[in-house]
Amino acid sequence: MKKLKMEYKDxxxxxxxxxxxxxxxxxxxxxxxxxxxxxxxxCTRDMVRIAESHGYENLEDLIDTDRRLEAGSKVYANYNxxxxxxxxxxxxxxxxxxxxxxxxxxxxxxxxxxxxxxxxSGFAMFKTHYYxxxxxxxxxxxxxxxxxxxxxxSGEVINVNIGEDExxxxxxxxxxxxxxxxxxxxxxxxxxxxxxxxxxxxxxIPIEDEDEKERVKVNILKILxxxxxxxxxxxxxxxxxxxxxxxxxxxxxxxSMIIGYGxxxxxxxxxxxxxxxxxxxPDKTTVTVLVDKEEIGSMGASGMQxxxxxxxxxxxxxxxxxxxxxxxxxxxxxSKMLSSDVTAGxxxxxxxxxxxxxxxxxxxxxVFNKYTGSGGKSGSNEAxxxxxxxxxxxxxxxxxxxxxxEMGKVDQGGGGTIAFILANLGMxxxxxxxxxxxxxxxWEITSKxxxxxxxxxxxxxxxxx
Numbered sequence: 001m002k003k004l005k006m007e008y009k010d011x012x013x014x015x016x017x018x019x020x021x022x023x024x025x026x027x028x029x030x031x032x033x034x035x036x037x038x039x040x041x042x043c044t045r046d047m048v049r050i051a052e053s054h055g056y057e058n059l060e061d062l063i064d065t066d067r068r069l070e071a072g073s074k075v076y077a078n079y080n081x082x083x084x085x086x087x088x089x090x091x092x093x094x095x096x097x098x099x100x101x102x103x104x105x106x107x108x109x110x111x112x113x114x115x116x117x118x119x120x121s122g123f124a125m126f127k128t129h130y131y132x133x134x135x136x137x138x139x140x141x142x143x144x145x146x147x148x149x150x151x152x153x154s155g156e157v158i159n160v161n162i163g164e165d166e167x168x169x170x171x172x173x174x175x176x177x178x179x180x181x182x183x184x185x186x187x188x189x190x191x192x193x194x195x196x197x198x199x200x201x202x203x204x205i206p207i208e209d210e211d212e213k214e215r216v217k218v219n220i221l222k223i224l225x226x227x228x229x230x231x232x233x234x235x236x237x238x239x240x241x242x243x244x245x246x247x248x249x250x251x252x253x254x255x256s257m258i259i260g261y262g263x264x265x266x267x268x269x270x271x272x273x274x275x276x277x278x279x280x281x282p283d284k285t286t287v288t289v290l291v292d293k294e295e296i297g298s299m300g301a302s303g304m305q306x307x308x309x310x311x312x313x314x315x316x317x318x319x320x321x322x323x324x325x326x327x328x329x330x331x332x333x334x335s336k337m338l339s340s341d342v343t344a345g346x347x348x349x350x351x352x353x354x355x356x357x358x359x360x361x362x363x364x365x366x367v368f369n370k371y372t373g374s375g376g377k378s379g380s381n382e383a384x385x386x387x388x389x390x391x392x393x394x395x396x397x398x399x400x401x402x403x404x405x406e407m408g409k410v411d412q413g414g415g416g417t418i419a420f421i422l423a424n425l426g427m428x429x430x431x432x433x434x435x436x437x438x439x440x441x442x443w444e445i446t447s448k449x450x451x452x453x454x455x456x457x458x459x460x461x462x463x464x465x
Contacts, residue, residue: 147241
């Protein structure tokens with residue numbers, strides 16, 4: 001009898017020995033990436049390095065030359081080390097449309113305030129302002145590392161990374177001991193740790209000069225000056241982030257999962273990078289766009305709502321000999337995109353918030369979210385039926401295991417991605433990523449099987465969309 005039901009099978013049971021080797025090798029490469037790249041700047045720089053090793057050239061170096069981009073040309077545009085666009089020029093004209101993968105590089109964290117350093121009760125401290133949607137109580141009593149850049153008045157950019165080497169010190173936010181926490185324990189979770197109290201402890205040793213005021217603070221400044229050559233005023237022109245210290249690791253006794261910081265959305269960004277590098281002679285031009293600011297609304301010059309993406313496509317069109325506004329409009333409206341972002345994985349610890357028939361499950365493959373938003377699909381892009389049908393066919397061609405989901409029960413909450421922003425340009429867009437446990441927590445969890453299938457899905461899309 002013809003198969004009528006749509007059934008999901010645990011994809012671990014479908015893998016050959018060779019599949020499992022490829023899967024675990026990919027997991028190791030991905031773990032190494034998210035362990036060394038914990039800010040959008042670190043991600044961008046590392047991805048540029050990898051892209052250049054695969055023959056990609058800086059678009060900026062070609063703009064004022066007589067070079068013309070042809071089929072097979074590979075270029076990238078680096079936007080202030082905060083966003084990255086990569087192109088592999090296809091055989092067809094760009095006006096026939098692009099096959100686009102889009103993900104974001106930013107993740108929830110603690111940022112320093114503009115004037116962060118102070119001394120209180122014998123401790124040197126940093127004031128912070130949290131970035132993105134976090135549960136603030138999760139960020140206390142854990143080791144944190146200091147990442148970022150400090151830019152001096154001369155324009156010199158100093159990279160900061162303290163807390164990742166096993167011999168480095170770490171910093172953190174202290175929590176109240178249980179013995180004195182009666183009032184704290186009676187508060188709602190969202191109120192127990194106020195954002196203004198997420199202050200970082202840096203040290204407690206005073207400088208030896210007894211005539212100096214704020215001797216502990218001055219000692220910390222001396223340590224930073226000895227290491228980086230900076231003074232306190234330089235912190236005004238700094239982008240310093242506090243992130244969980246330590247590498248990503250295998251999760252589960254069977255090593256089937258990965259736990260690490262920033263998997264939303266670097267798990268999709270890294271898969272997009274590898275897929276972009278894998279497809280070298282496409283029919284349609286392949287594009288991977290990796291952006292900043294998604295966790296705070298995609299605003300700002302490096303966010304998806306900026307014009308940098310359209311401007312970059314215009315530059316690429318010009319280098320192919322076509323620079324009309326009509327060509328740009330046609331290129332965008334004829335394009336297809338996977339908005340590469342994660343979704344909530346069904347968690348047996350929290351079943352009440354999920355519709356189990358429309359949830360994403362670990363071990364069932366890459367996830368398509370036809371729409372996101374909240375309540376009555378408010379604020380979402382919704383992919384049309386024809387596009388979804390085309391993607392089903394492409395996944396079959398690539399032997400990709402896939403599933404569909406919503407972000408929890410209808411009136412439970414919801415979320416959004418960059419999908420609607422690109423859809424506003426007229427292109428076909430759908431959200432496509434992997435399920436995550438503990439999303440937006442300092443340490444997030446993914447399935448190695450799902451991230452492996454996601455990589456396969458992205459390659460199939462770039463080749464066949």
